[in-house]
Amino acid sequence: MPANFxxxxxxxxxxxxILSSLAEGAKHGYAIMMDxxxxxxxxxxxxxxxxxxxxxxxxxxxxxxxxxxxRRPYRLTGAGATVLRQQLASMDQIVRxxxxxxxxxxx
Amino acid sequence: MQIASLLRYYxxxxxxxxxxxxxxxxxxxxxxxxTWFDLARGAVDAHLDPSFAGKMSPSARQLRxxxxxxxxxxxxxxxxxxxxxxxxxxxxxxxLMQAHLAIGLGYYAxxxxxxxxxxxIVAGALPIAMVMLRQAxxxxxRDVLALLAVPPALLxxxxxxxxxxxxxxxxxxSASVRGLIAFFIFSAAASAAAVSLxxxxxxxxxxxxxxxxxxxxxxxxxxxLSLVGVVVWGISLNSAAPSFFTxxxxxxxxxxxxxxxxxxxxxxxxxxxxxxxxWRTPRGETPxxxxxxxx
Numbered sequence: 001m002p003a004n005f006x007x008x009x010x011x012x013x014x015x016x017x018i019l020s021s022l023a024e025g026a027k028h029g030y031a032i033m034m035d036x037x038x039x040x041x042x043x044x045x046x047x048x049x050x051x052x053x054x055x056x057x058x059x060x061x062x063x064x065x066x067x068x069x070x071r072r073p074y075r076l077t078g079a080g081a082t083v084l085r086q087q088l089a090s091m092d093q094i095v096r097x098x099x100x101x102x103x104x105x106x107x
Numbered sequence: 108m109q110i111a112s113l114l115r116y117y118x119x120x121x122x123x124x125x126x127x128x129x130x131x132x133x134x135x136x137x138x139x140x141x142t143w144f145d146l147a148r149g150a151v152d153a154h155l156d157p158s159f160a161g162k163m164s165p166s167a168r169q170l171r172x173x174x175x176x177x178x179x180x181x182x183x184x185x186x187x188x189x190x191x192x193x194x195x196x197x198x199x200x201x202x203l204m205q206a207h208l209a210i211g212l213g214y215y216a217x218x219x220x221x222x223x224x225x226x227x228i229v230a231g232a233l234p235i236a237m238v239m240l241r242q243a244x245x246x247x248x249r250d251v252l253a254l255l256a257v258p259p260a261l262l263x264x265x266x267x268x269x270x271x272x273x274x275x276x277x278x279x280x281s282a283s284v285r286g287l288i289a290f291f292i293f294s295a296a297a298s299a300a301a302v303s304l305x306x307x308x309x310x311x312x313x314x315x316x317x318x319x320x321x322x323x324x325x326x327x328x329x330x331x332l333s334l335v336g337v338v339v340w341g342i343s344l345n346s347a348a349p350s351f352f353t354x355x356x357x358x359x360x361x362x363x364x365x366x367x368x369x370x371x372x373x374x375x376x377x378x379x380x381x382x383x384x385x386w387r388t389p390r391g392e393t394p395x396x397x398x399x400x401x402x
Contacts, residue, residue, distance in 0.1 A: 029132045045142050046132045047149025050125050058158060070131040 004059060005087055014044055014052040019061065019076060019084040026065055026075035029053070056080065110138050115250050116150040118159040119310065163310055169388055170316040174231065175303045176384035177323040180377040181228050182299040184330050186292055187373035188221055191337055194366055209343035216336030224329035231322030236302075239309040251308050257301035261294035320388065327381040334374045341367045 008015045021027060021035045032053075033044050053074060056062045061080030065073040076084070111133055114126050136142065153159050163171070195214060204211040236255070243251035268290055272283040345352050352364040 029128050030135050033132065033136070045145035046129050046136060047142075047145035047147070047152075049132070050129055051149050051152050054121075054125070054153075054156070054158075067127075070127040072128050 005083060008052070008055050011048070011052040011055050014042075014048050015056055015061075016084070016087055017042060017044070018049070018052055018056060019080055019087075022062060022074060022076040023081065023084060026073040028068070028071040028073045030071070032074070110142060110146065113143065113146045113150065115248070116147070117153045118156075119246075121153045121156075121159040164313060167311065167313045167316055170313070170320065171306060171311055173384040173388040174235070174316065174319050174323050175306055177327060177381045178228065178232060179299045179303060180381040180384070181224060181326055181330065182295050184224070184333070184374055184377040185221075186295050187370045187377070188217070188333065189291075190366055190373075191217065191370045194363060194370070195340075203344065203347055207343055207347045210340055210347060213336045213338075213340030213343055217333045217340065218336075220329040220331070220333030220336060224326040224333065227322040227326035227329060231319035231326070234315050235306065235311060235319055238311060238315055239305055242309055243305075248308070251305045254301040254305035254308075258298035261298055265291055265294050320385075323381075324385060327378065327385060330374070330378045330381060334371070334378050337367075337371055337374060341371070 005012055005015070017036045017040055018032055020039070021032050024035070027035060029046070029049055033046075033049055036042055036044050053062070057064065057074070059079075060077055061083055062074045063077050065075060111130055114122060114129060117126070133142075204214055239251060240255060242248070243255065265287070269287055272287065352367070
């Protein structure tokens, strides 16, 4: 697992979903919630969304753009994209290993 | 209660940065029980996040914490002191105080300590309370204003309870008097908690907090004086009139010995906690009142 991602604690799951959402392009809070629900089925509540956004921003993995009225879009940074790639590669490794073992044992 | 009102419980620095955005999200979001729970949990997370600790310096936070502890210790001391005052009532004890120097000295040490501690707490707490009130009014912090309203509201309730439920004709310790004592103790604890919470939600500057360190030290020393007075009074009275401690002369229908012991234990705990809180504050930077006045 990439360094620091697990430091997000309970926000590591929501953090990964937000980074994945922003990989498509900049989005504001509500658009992130809708996108995450669409591609993962996870209904993220505002407290969790902003708890995770705060921590991702503190680590420099996302950055805020100038606000549009009350909405402020966020975009993925270079460091954020690297962390996301590492995290997805790690998860991909876990998925492939699990699938191979299931196929071998025939469980 | 609107869901957005929960945002008031987030740290001011967090609100300044994210409140508008979250309000916008909430205006489009379908609010459920999970949303309430999630936002409340988010407030706790934000308070635990040091980056939203606000503009107060670490030393100011330490000073605020120590002064809150001294204030709460003083309130506990006052409650115990009222128990002591109840013990000293009666013409026979007044006669003993006149006849035995140590009993009289102990009693007057308690009174002197109590008066000094009260004046010191008022001197230290009043400027802080004024700053908190002014900030809360300016920022529309209804939560802080509501917390600051708790002590006067409970004082009115205690007085009203006393006037309506306790009849002067009642002799001895009636159920209504016991109820009043219990309500008074509850009110004192609730008032101390409310004021402490209001202080933790306010941004207090170093100057006002450092200025309050001197009254806090004086109040703690005065609490120590009162404690010594209570101990001297009790030991001397036990030597002069041992029967007093074996009779049913204490508060809440208990023996006087147990009442005195309870008073001493609470006072010792309160004083030790206040001393420990002051001991842990940064020293060597606190200006004396004179120095502060000349700045």
